Amino acid sequence: MRRINIKVDTLEEWYNTLIREKKLIKSTQSPEDWRSPLQNYHQQLQNIIKESDSYTEFGVFQGHTLAIALLMNPKRIRAYDIDLSWYYEHSAPLFNSYAEENKIDFITYEVDTSTCPIIDETDILHIDSLHTYEHCKKELARHGHRVKKYIIFHDTTARRGLFKALSEFIVPDWEIVVQNTKGVGYTLIKRK
Numbered sequence: 578m579r580r581i582n583i584k585v586d587t588l589e590e591w592y593n594t595l596i597r598e599k600k601l602i603k604s605t606q607s608p609e610d611w612r613s614p615l616q617n618y619h620q621q622l623q624n625i626i627k628e629s630d631s632y633t634e635f636g637v638f639q640g641h642t643l644a645i646a647l648l649m650n651p652k653r654i655r656a657y658d659i660d661l662s663w664y665y666e667h668s669a670p671l672f673n674s675y676a677e678e679n680k681i682d683f684i685t686y687e688v689d690t691s692t693c694p695i696i697d698e699t700d701i702l703h704i705d706s707l708h709t710y711e712h713c714k715k716e717l718a719r720h721g722h723r724v725k726k727y728i729i730f731h732d733t734t735a736r737r738g739l740f741k742a743l744s745e746f747i748v749p750d751w752e753i754v755v756q757n758t759k760g761v762g763y764t765l766i767k768r769k
């Protein structure tokens with residue numbers, strides 16, 4: 578995946594520039610025009626964050642989905658990635674100042690999510706880290722009990738191991754509420 582260095586003044590501009598640069602929307606479309614599978618995924622994230630206080634993300638990369646979460650202004654955000662070097666250099670200043678201005682309790686952790694200390698309680702866990710069956714299985718076994726409402730998994734069509742891991746995890750407390758197979762796909766599960 579390609580990282581794009583964007584120099585703008587606000588997180589809103591950063592996010593809108595990134596989706597244009599990634600050609601997720603054409604320059605003639607507005608950012609609100611959700612059409613591609615990835616845009617649909619972003620809208621799904623917004624829908625669940627809207628009804629939640631806390632959001633935890635596994636797999637930050639340069640911060641695309643993390644920006645979506647921040648811009649929804651939940652009370653608390655925790656974000657994890659095994660390598661945050663690029664994010665710290667290029668994205669963190671803008672992300673941190675947005676969190677500070679909007680009074681969001683926001684912490685990032687540079688760790689392996691399969692072995693790190695167990696996460697704080699959270700309404701939402703977004704899993705978009707190492708897309709293997711073994712890794713996802715370990716993440717769910719370690720942190721799944723700390724999630725109160727939703728777990729959303731990206732790439733569940735492209736990476737079938739992820740779907741296998743979540744299918745084994747859901748019984749008996751969780752149910753699949755969305756299984757979107759377009760593009761790389763995503764799956765949303767909800768606590769019963």
Ligand SMILES: C[S@@+](CC[C@H](N)C(=O)[O-])C[C@H]1O[C@@H](n2cnc3c(N)ncnc32)[C@H](O)[C@@H]1O
Nearest residue numbers: 636637638641642658659660689690705706707
């Ligand atoms: C697909 S990218 C995340 C994309 C991001 N959500 C976005 O919106 O652009 C996957 C990320 O998972 C991270 N990762 C890979 N293995 C990991 C591990 N064992 N623990 C935590 N993060 C990991 C990578 O460093 C990478 O940044």
